[in-house]
Amino acid sequence: MVFKCQEDSFLKEFTTKVVKCEETTEPIVEYGKVSQFEGYQIILENTILFPAGGGQPHDIGWLNEKEVVQVLRKGDEAIHFTKEPLEVGTKVSQKINWERRFDHMQQHSGQHLLSAILEKEHNLPTTSWWLGAEECYVELNNTKVTNEVIQATEDKCNTLIREAIPVNVKFCKINDPNLDEAHTRGLPKDCIDTIRVICIGNIDENMCCGTHVSNLSQLQVIKLLGIEPGKKGKTNLKFLVGNRVTKTLQLMLDREKALTGLLKNEPSKHEELIQKLQKNLKIANKNVSNLLSEVAQYEIEKIKNAQEKPKFIFMFKKDATPEFNRAVCKGLEEDNLFMFFASQEADKPKEGQIIIQGPEEHCIVLGQKITDILKCKGAFKNGKYQGKAGDLTGIAKCKKIIENYFNDIS
Numbered sequence: 329m330v331f332k333c334q335e336d337s338f339l340k341e342f343t344t345k346v347v348k349c350e351e352t353t354e355p356i357v358e359y360g361k362v363s364q365f366e367g368y369q370i371i372l373e374n375t376i377l378f379p380a381g382g383g384q385p386h387d388i389g390w391l392n393e394k395e396v397v398q399v400l401r402k403g404d405e406a407i408h409f410t411k412e413p414l415e416v417g418t419k420v421s422q423k424i425n426w427e428r429r430f431d432h433m434q435q436h437s438g439q440h441l442l443s444a445i446l447e448k449e450h451n452l453p454t455t456s457w458w459l460g461a462e463e464c465y466v467e468l469n470n471t472k473v474t475n476e477v478i479q480a481t482e483d484k485c486n487t488l489i490r491e492a493i494p495v496n497v498k499f500c501k502i503n504d505p506n507l508d509e510a511h512t513r514g515l516p517k518d519c520i521d522t523i524r525v526i527c528i529g530n531i532d533e534n535m536c537c538g539t540h541v542s543n544l545s546q547l548q549v550i551k552l553l554g555i556e557p558g559k560k561g562k563t564n565l566k567f568l569v570g571n572r573v574t575k576t577l578q579l580m581l582d583r584e585k586a587l588t589g590l591l592k593n594e595p596s597k598h599e600e601l602i603q604k605l606q607k608n609l610k611i612a613n614k615n616v617s618n619l620l621s622e623v624a625q626y627e628i629e630k631i632k633n634a635q636e637k638p639k640f641i642f643m644f645k646k647d648a649t650p651e652f653n654r655a656v657c658k659g660l661e662e663d664n665l666f667m668f669f670a671s672q673e674a675d676k677p678k679e680g681q682i683i684i685q686g687p688e689e690h691c692i693v694l695g696q697k698i699t700d701i702l703k704c705k706g707a708f709k710n711g712k713y714q715g716k717a718g719d720l721t722g723i724a725k726c727k728k729i730i731e732n733y734f735n736d737i738s
């Protein structure tokens with residue numbers, strides 16, 4: 329069956345009738361992301377809502393103001409997914425989310441044009457393509473795609489867009505001798521009766537079930553974003569068409585503006601400034617690390633040289649690093665003291681790193697209590713605990729428990 333949306337891709341409203349309505353729990357797939365769904369599957373006499381196919385995602389829209397969240401093709405029928413039911417025989421007014429559909433039309437027709445130029449002028453056939461929520465790409469059967477080829481292809485596509493070449497749909501029967509067998513890309517397996525061929529002037533003819541623009545000028549512009557390695561032996565060439573180009577440019581401008589505000593310098597200086605900041609940070613980190621190891625040494629000596637040997641060590645410095653604590657702990661290991669060290673996570677001050685170490689008799693009594701209060705992960709191993717504390721708010725309580733314990737036993 330050829331749906332109304334395939335006869336006229338520009339129809340935004342249409343009146344039809346409900347043929348079937350059944351409950352469903354079939355999931356929703358939105359740009360490749362699957363989510364649970366409970367609702368109804370509705371079949372109509374005809375539809376302007378495109379059921380996903382040929383790489384083009386499904387439309388969304390409304391049936392008498394009831395939202396259609398997905399449309400899928402099953403055999404010869406388009407199944408509309410709604411949250412509310414509609415009675416069989418009801419006359420429905422269909423409306424489409426045109427912004428989404430027109431975006432899909434721009435990307436899809438743009439892909440046909442792009443694939444045609446890549447194949448004809450650069451011998452780079454498209455093996456599949458992807459239309460995502462933000463990104464589109466054509467998968468090319470080659471790993472060597474040069475920047476020169478990308479630039480030449482983009483220029484050629486944009487020239488053809490400026491020439492406002494008409495895009496037409498031809499309907500043929502499957503055994504039509506005029507059908508070029510090579511161009512079945514994107515054709516759903518169940519399109520067995522009438523074949524649609526999308527013709528871009530005399531540049532390209534391609535069998536396809538999707539909805540397309542009627543003139544290349546409606547694509548506005550095509551922008552190639554570069555390549556990424558694809559599956560084995562393949563390359564994905566990323567692209568944007570039409571409104572996605574201006575939308576993406578706006579997003580990039582907003583990000584650039586934010587960076588300009590943070591770096592307090594013009595965009596052409598951003599890269600240089602960030603490199604400088606990274607370099608300085610590395611130096612600063614090294615200095616901090618050196619200083620901390622000196623402080624750690626000082627702490628160790630202070631305890632070792634104390635006139636009266638402490639009964640235990642309790643050390644919680646908010647700005648200490650886990651490395652600092654480990655260094656002090658290691659330096660005092662041979663003194664056989666009960667030791668507790670804590671440090672705070674810089675970005676999550678409630679969380680931290682803990683070390684508990686010491687004679688087994690003390691660890692057995694204190695260890696579990698402390699790790700429970702601080703919501704620590706992991707367990708004692710060889711009389712030593714080292715791990716993450718989920719909640720440091722009980723640290724004062726821990727100190728009290730340790731103090732009381734050593735006062736009681738002395």
Ligand SMILES: [Zn+2]
Nearest residue numbers: 382514536538
């Ligand atoms: Zn197509």
